[in-house]
Amino acid sequence: MNTKKRAIWVFGDYRNYFQNRVTLQLLAKANDLAPKISAEVCAVLFGQGLDQYVAEYIAHGAQKVYVVEHRSLKNYSVEKYAVLLERLANDYQPETILVGATSFGKEFAPRVAKRLGTGLTADCIGLKITEDGLLLQIAPSFGGNLLAEIITPNHRPQMATVRPGTFQEIPHNNELRGEVVRLPIQKDLPEDRVRLIANERQAQRDQRIEDAPVVVCGGRGMGSKKKFKKLFDLADLMGGEVGGTRPVVYAGWLDTDALVGQAGKHIKPKILLSFGISGAIQHTAATTEADFIIAVNKNPNATMMKMADVAVVADASQFCTALIKGLKARIQA
Numbered sequence: 001m002n003t004k005k006r007a008i009w010v011f012g013d014y015r016n017y018f019q020n021r022v023t024l025q026l027l028a029k030a031n032d033l034a035p036k037i038s039a040e041v042c043a044v045l046f047g048q049g050l051d052q053y054v055a056e057y058i059a060h061g062a063q064k065v066y067v068v069e070h071r072s073l074k075n076y077s078v079e080k081y082a083v084l085l086e087r088l089a090n091d092y093q094p095e096t097i098l099v100g101a102t103s104f105g106k107e108f109a110p111r112v113a114k115r116l117g118t119g120l121t122a123d124c125i126g127l128k129i130t131e132d133g134l135l136l137q138i139a140p141s142f143g144g145n146l147l148a149e150i151i152t153p154n155h156r157p158q159m160a161t162v163r164p165g166t167f168q169e170i171p172h173n174n175e176l177r178g179e180v181v182r183l184p185i186q187k188d189l190p191e192d193r194v195r196l197i198a199n200e201r202q203a204q205r206d207q208r209i210e211d212a213p214v215v216v217c218g219g220r221g222m223g224s225k226k227k228f229k230k231l232f233d234l235a236d237l238m239g240g241e242v243g244g245t246r247p248v249v250y251a252g253w254l255d256t257d258a259l260v261g262q263a264g265k266h267i268k269p270k271i272l273l274s275f276g277i278s279g280a281i282q283h284t285a286a287t288t289e290a291d292f293i294i295a296v297n298k299n300p301n302a303t304m305m306k307m308a309d310v311a312v313v314a315d316a317s318q319f320c321t322a323l324i325k326g327l328k329a330r331i332q333a
């Protein structure tokens, strides 16, 4: 079963397909890395009724797609999928396996790594590769105060989970061709220890914060939940999304899924407006790709103010109110 060609595998996490683009982003990155080591880019997919995803992954750069389809794999199953991926990896010996750091990926990838007796770098925000095929896995460490380059010198495959939004997907291209390898289901897969009772969809905002061209971010300096709400009005006026720091999420001013930072979302807006945020590394590590930063803080020496293209020394809430008023006046003029 062994294949001699080097391979970078991307685990196909297709749940919530239109919102969850991480597999496509990883395929793009794998296409960036693969030529340096003459490797092929493969996607690996488990489930039922997968044809549409197979076609999508090929159109986004998968040169080969391994598919295991069976009704018992229809619902994402950490136990079954981990054993399947372990066995496939043992059969085909990919050099690298990349998994999106989604809620499923974070649970699934470490189990696969343990079963394969290899290392795993969790929550990477960058990947590079040497000519020898050594994957440089860049991840925040020491509480986010450092960006570490982690390698797996002695074991294969090299495994990493990568934060959604870290890489740009390559545009869909129907001209691309790929090989599809369909594999039979194995009979001795473990039983699920968790029984899925129902799937419930939650309403999503129109736009994901990771893709928003304008992000209005608020921190503790906004002062209260009521004042924080003004940021949503500002974001609406600017066609943007609202994000925030950990204290405001902890205070219940903002949903967890809008947390920006090491423990949350990585953003890359054209304009980032930052209100009452000190600029701790755990937050700013996820804002470095913003094109233009406007920071408002009463402390001119705050790190966020130093990082900003425009730094406004003012009360964050009052400045937000003035900005909303000014923008409304312009729109109505």
Ligand SMILES: Cc1cc2nc3c(=O)[nH]c(=O)nc-3n(C[C@H](O)[C@H](O)[C@H](O)COP(=O)(O)OP(=O)(O)OC[C@H]3O[C@@H](n4cnc5c(N)ncnc54)[C@H](O)[C@@H]3O)c2cc1C
Pocket: 143, 144, 218, 219, 220, 221, 222, 223, 244, 245, 246, 247, 248, 259, 260, 261, 262, 263, 264, 275, 276, 277, 278, 279, 280, 281, 282, 283, 296, 297, 298, 299, 302, 314, 315, 316, 317
């Ligand atoms: C392992 C770990 C992971 C973490 N992950 C994350 C993460 O993913 N995201 C994240 O954000 N944090 C994270 N943190 C927390 C992070 O270290 C900081 O504590 C947090 O980012 C600070 O948030 P803040 O800027 O809102 O609050 P503060 O640091 O308290 O800053 C408030 C700012 O508001 C200014 N201010 C106060 N009043 C006003 C006013 N009236 N008008 C204008 N400005 C005002 C102050 O001058 C100050 O600069 C993490 C920490 C750890 C240890």
